[in-house]
Amino acid sequence: xxxxxxxxxxxxxxxxxxxxxxxxxxxxxxxxxxxxxxxxxxxxxxxxxxxxxxxxxxxxxxxxxxxxxxxxxxxxxxxxxxxxxxxxxxxxxxxxxxxxxxxxxxxxxxxxxxxxxxxxxxxxxxxxxxxxxxxxxxxxxxxxxxxxxxxxxxxxxxxxxxxxxxxxxxxxxxxxxxxxxxxxxxxxxxxxxxxxxxxxxxxxxxxxxxxxxxxxxxxxxxxxxxxxxxxxxxxxxxxxxxxxxxxxxxxxxxxxxxxxxxxxxxxxxxxxxxxxxxxxxxxxxxxxxxxxxxxxxxxxxxxxxxxxxxxxxxxxxxxxxxxxxxxxxxxxxxxxxxxxxxxxxxxxxxxxxxxxxxxxxxxxxxxxxxxxxxxxxxxxxxxxxxxxxxxxxxxxxxxxxxxxxxxxxxxxxxxxxxxxxxxxxxxxxxxxxxxxxxxxxxxxxxxxxxxxxxxxxxxxxxxxxxxxxxxxxxxxxxxxxxxxxxxxxxx
Ligand SMILES: *Cc1c(COP(=O)(O)O)cnc(C)c1O
Numbered sequence: 001x002x003x004x005x006x007x008x009x010x011x012x013x014x015x016x017x018x019x020x021x022x023x024x025x026x027x028x029x030x031x032x033x034x035x036x037x038x039x040x041x042x043x044x045x046x047x048x049x050x051x052x053x054x055x056x057x058x059x060x061x062x063x064x065x066x067x068x069x070x071x072x073x074x075x076x077x078x079x080x081x082x083x084x085x086x087x088x089x090x091x092x093x094x095x096x097x098x099x100x101x102x103x104x105x106x107x108x109x110x111x112x113x114x115x116x117x118x119x120x121x122x123x124x125x126x127x128x129x130x131x132x133x134x135x136x137x138x139x140x141x142x143x144x145x146x147x148x149x150x151x152x153x154x155x156x157x158x159x160x161x162x163x164x165x166x167x168x169x170x171x172x173x174x175x176x177x178x179x180x181x182x183x184x185x186x187x188x189x190x191x192x193x194x195x196x197x198x199x200x201x202x203x204x205x206x207x208x209x210x211x212x213x214x215x216x217x218x219x220x221x222x223x224x225x226x227x228x229x230x231x232x233x234x235x236x237x238x239x240x241x242x243x244x245x246x247x248x249x250x251x252x253x254x255x256x257x258x259x260x261x262x263x264x265x266x267x268x269x270x271x272x273x274x275x276x277x278x279x280x281x282x283x284x285x286x287x288x289x290x291x292x293x294x295x296x297x298x299x300x301x302x303x304x305x306x307x308x309x310x311x312x313x314x315x316x317x318x319x320x321x322x323x324x325x326x327x328x329x330x331x332x333x334x335x336x337x338x339x340x341x342x343x344x345x346x347x348x349x350x351x352x353x354x355x356x357x358x359x360x361x362x363x364x365x366x367x368x369x370x371x372x373x374x375x376x377x378x379x380x381x382x383x384x385x386x387x388x389x390x391x392x393x394x395x396x397x398x399x400x401x402x403x404x405x406x407x408x409x410x411x412x413x414x415x416x417x418x419x420x421x422x423x424x425x426x427x428x429x430x431x432x433x434x435x436x437x438x439x440x441x442x443x444x445x446x447x448x449x450x451x452x453x454x455x456x457x458x459x460x461x462x463x464x465x466x467x468x469x470x471x472x473x474x475x476x477x478x479x480x481x482x483x484x485x486x487x488x489x490x491x
Contacts, residue, residue, distance in 0.1 A: 006051040010041030017045055058465050060409045066435050068362075070381045070412035070424025071165065071213060073243050073265035075355075077335070081268050084338040085331045095326035099312050105330065106311035110296040112280070112333045115340050116261055119348070120239070121252025122282030124316075127333055128292040128323040132240050135260025135279030136171035136207070141320045142258060142283065142290040143205050143234045144175060149290075149318060152232070159198055159206040159228070161190050163214055163416050168207045168238060177204055184418060188216045188374040190224050199227050205234035205257070211241045211379035213416040213424070215359065225255040234258065234287075242266045243428070244356055244380035247349025257284045268339035269332045278332035289318040294327070354429035355380040358436060362427055365440040369447040373419050381426035383419050391450040396421035398457035399446055405463050406442040 043051075060067065067074035085091065093102050113125040129135040140158070147155045158172040161182045169179045180198055185191045190208070206228045210218045218224065225235050237251045237259035243266045245251070251259050263278035264271040271277070283291060294313035302309045313327070343351060356379050363372060363382045370384040386396025400410030400423065412424040427436060449456050461467060 006043060006047065007041045009047050009051075010043050012042055014042045014044055016043065016048055060404070065407045065409070066427075066431060066439055067409040068411050068425045068427050068439065069409060070215075070383070070426040071240065071415070072271065072412070073240075073262070073380075073426060073428055074271060074409070075243070075265075075268070075428035076430040077268040077270060078339070078342065080342060081335040081338040085334040087334075090331070090334050095330075100310075103308070103311055106296050106313075107308070108337050109327065109330070109333050110298070110311055112337050112340075113296060115337070116280055116282055119246055119250070120242075120259055120261070120282040121250025121254075122259070123252075123285040124288035124291055124295070125280055125282045126291040126293060126295045126316075126323075127278070127280045127328040128295075129260065129279040129281060130324050130329055131277035132238070132260055132262040132265075132279045133167040133171055134277075134323060135262075135281045136167055136236070136238065137174060138279075138281050138292050138320065138323050139236050139258040139260060139283075140171055140175040140177065140204075140207075142281075142287050142292075143236065144177070145290050145318065145320055146234065146287060147204060147232075154202050155204045155233075157198070157203050159195065159203060159233075161208055161212065162418055163188070163212045164207065164209060165213060165238060165240065166415075168209075172207065182206075184212075184214075187219065187376070188212065188214045189219050192220055192223060192227070195224060196227050199231035199233065201232060203228065203231055203233040205236055207236040207238060209238035209241060210251070211244050211381075214374050214383050214419070215241075215244075215378040215381035215424075215426075216374055216376070217244075217379055221254055229255065239282075240265055241380065244352055246352040247345060248352055252282065252284060258282065258287055263329075263332050263336045267336035269335045276329045276332060278329040278336070280328075289316050290320055291316040292321060292323045293319045294322075351429050352380070355427075358427040358429060358431060359425070361433075361436055362425055362440060365436075366443055369444045370423075380428070381424060383416065384423045384425065385419060385421050386413060386423040387421040388447065388450055391454055394450040394454050394457050396423050398454075398460065399423065399443075399450070401460040401468060402446050402449070402457045403442060404461035406446075408439055408442060 062074055062076055090105060093105055099106060109127055112127060116125045117123065129138045156178055157180050158177045159180050159182050160168050160172065161184060163184050172179050182195050182198065183191045208224065210221060212218060228235050234257040235255060237256040239251065239259040239261045242261055258281060260279045260281050263269050263280065269278065293315040295316065296311055297314045298309045299312035300310035340348065359378055359380050359382055363378055366384060367375065372382065372384050386399045388394060396413045400413045403410050414422055415424060416422060446457065
């Protein structure tokens, strides 16, 4: 597809907007600020608008079509929450304002802390961390400080199952601790025997994702937690998969000591493209003094029902400190509260039930066409193998790329690492049965193509603005240029 470049549409002297001559004296722009080498196209306003409109359609997005990117929870975010975040009273305040002028904003943050604590079964929540991985880092620092605060300096080991997200070992290493990998058993659970062997007085704790990255609920969760607690370790829950659990089970009740929430996955905030994330952490009673801060608390109770309490920022007593300038990603807090209030407790439970139902529906519909290594009731996502014994030259990547020709975003591929040629599929609760059917039809069709015309898959995608890229180079040496690629970049 050859789109006209805006540079070919310009014509000298053409301008976007005609303005009357100014009736105030003109000021010279300092010469040092003027660049002559930019060679920008001179176009009318409509051409410029069409250019940007066209650009906005080049990438796949949830508003274009289905986006089953496993682990990422690419659900549709109701526009209502965007409207709330843009209310001038929220959008135009400044973090250095006196707290008595922004009591409404503090109340929003307080309520988000309370909702998250209630949903997760935790004693305290901090909204400081800016992403899931940032929440992990905060959680590990709290676990570490908890042990050090008791004078227990021997603990340096973090136990992490091999089904963990890559951020778990990364956050652990960044905190100066050692990662010990725990294998999964044949049902996709943590291998309890190996875990028990590793539990000793040098363990800081365990970091576990439940449901795990295979989309499976850990069948021995309570035994796993008990084993870690028995040797004095703490248990970290990677809460990125919380979309499967809301209103059904509370990690705090199961014995988790700390967990991060990905507001940008579970609680309706835009996700990806480098936009702001938010990764609050919830903790059990014994970790509340270590929470990153400041957090929002009530500094003065209301005297009667007509009055509002006074909110203020407070630093937990033994806090690991700040994770972020000011107060976290406030706009995300507004979106999350708007989402929670719109659905209510019952509605959030329904969200999780539908997310799980949709994922199981997909698994069962695909189960004859694809090998599903852990073929049991899954939670909000599942992993299929992207390979066929009778089409040996077709790989998960080819299937993923071919899906783009059908208008769908590919599932996550080659993760988790413990499944060969993994395709990790997460439909979320916001998709209709018609969309799920269309997706499975495409997957089944692609399975047939893999046998009949494998080259169709190997050379896919065919209908996207650019064909198959060298993905490593595209990420590591990104050339952001709207002109044909300059020679220096091709070397
Ligand atoms: C997304 C994700 C993370 C990291 O969250 P970010 O907000 O992207 O930093 C961690 N663990 C799991 C299982 C995830 O899916």
